[in-house]
Structure formats: C-alpha cells, structure tokens
Amino acid sequence: MSFDEGDRVVLRDEHSEFEGEIGSITQVMETMFGDATYTVSFDDGQETGVPADLLELADDEDDESEE
Numbered sequence: 001m002s003f004d005e006g007d008r009v010v011l012r013d014e015h016s017e018f019e020g021e022i023g024s025i026t027q028v029m030e031t032m033f034g035d036a037t038y039t040v041s042f043d044d045g046q047e048t049g050v051p052a053d054l055l056e057l058a059d060d061e062d063d064e065s066e067e
Contacts, residue, residue, distance in 0.1 A: 001052055002036055004028065008058040011040060011047060018042050022058045 003009060007025045011018050018040070026046070027039035038055065039048045 001055075001057075003038060003052065003055060003057075009038075009040060009055040010058050011042075011050065011054060012056060013047075013050070013054045016047055018045070018047055023047070 003025050005025050005028060008022055009025060010020065010022055013019055021042050023040040023042040023046075025038050026041045027048075029037050029039070029049075031037060036052060037048075038050045038052070039046055040050055040055070
C-alpha cells in the first residue's frame, strides 16, 4: 500500500518509541529502488525513513480511542 502526504497512519514498529501511535505523513521519499519511505509526524516528534509495511491507515475509531 502507498500513502500520500496528509494521510493519518498508525505506526506498527516495535522498535520505535511511537509504536501504535497515530501520526500524519509529512513527506514521501522514493528510494533508489523505486520504493517509497515516509516521514511520519506525531504529537511528540517524528519518525523518518518508515517503509509502507510498517504503516496502516488510521480510521475514525482509532482517533476516538486517542481522546
């Protein structure tokens, strides 16, 4: 799956301090192999170079559980 700038996503990376948090795609970068990596901004920081397989689209239910 590919994502666009502004998409709200959930990070699924057990090695990240932002594991399970909802953030927004702020930058899409293409690697020299034609794959995309993403910069995701969260309330407390950002994660760069995130591959698409570690992201999933956040839905409205995810947003409600954060509040």
